[in-house]
Amino acid sequence: MELYLNATSPYARLARIVLIEKGLAEAVTLKWCDPWADDAALLKANPAGRIPALITEDGTTLSESMLIAVYLDGVSPNKPMIPSTCLGDVLHLAGLGQNLMDAAFTTVIARKHYGNEIEESELGLRRQRAIQRILKQLDGELKKTFASSVNLGEIAIAVALDYLAFRLPEVRWKEAYPQLQVWHAGMVATKSFQQTAFC
Ligand SMILES: N[C@@H](CCC(=O)N[C@@H](CS)C(=O)NCC(=O)O)C(=O)O
Structure with a gap:
């Protein structure tokens, strides 16, 4: 492949x-x-x-x-990423992760092409509100400690949070949501995240 x-x-x-x-x-x-x-x-x-x-x-x-x-x-049958036993939960998290990724990525690209002032546009403000709402919801949902069997939803969210910290540090989500930060730290400490760190 x-x-x-x-x-x-x-x-x-x-x-x-x-x-x-x-x-x-x-x-x-x-x-x-x-x-x-x-x-x-x-x-x-x-x-x-x-x-x-x-x-x-x-x-x-x-x-x-x-x-x-x-x-x-x-x-591959190794480590099912979307286990049928918790299909809805995993896809729910995957959707939140992808939406966070989309809002953050679109923000970065819009700023790159149109300047930071684009964030004051209607669409820019909508993106910022979406980021804040998703962060708040994730903080409420991801209370469980990191389990050994990672799934697609958790991966999507951890990547999106890491991207936010990498490209939009001014959002300061770690300070606002310390519990989420602990969850994220557990995820990014794993081998697959370490090997693919943003650079
Ligand atoms: N929904 C797509 C988004 C992919 C995407 O936007 N990739 C960006 C890089 S982060 C890209 O290749 N952009 C180039 C372009 O839009 O021309 C996915 O989940 O794969």
Whole structure:
């Protein structure tokens, strides 16, 4: 398999963490690329020009981090990422994580292209409110201590929180939500998170 990625995409990181957790890291060649530079090989794999993109063993190309995660979960029986016993709970968390990722990533890209003042626009303010509401909800929900069997929902949330700390430190979510910070610290201490740290 081949995975198109870069070192700062939260979506690509999610796919890579799932690969590692599933024990599939050796089965994949990492194709580092710049999605913003219209990389020709990436465009062939994903006409949308976005990472992550996965080329499977049989040459099928997959886009969208969550779909890639679902595929990888099906490829190997190791460590089920979306256990059927708690399907709703895991997908609920995965959705919150992806929404947080989307709000944070869109903020970063909007600022890059239009300047920080874009955050005062209606859409910018909506994104900020969404980030705050999601953080509050996560703080209320993620009270349990970190379990040994990580799932897709937890991965999505921990990646999104880490991205927020990496790209939008002024949100200062760790100070506002110390309990969430403890949960996040447990997640990012694991091998798959350490090996894929944003840089
Ligand atoms: N919903 C997609 C989002 C992917 C995405 O936006 N990736 C960014 C990098 S973080 C990208 O490749 N952007 C390039 C572009 O939009 O042209 C997913 O979950 O995979």
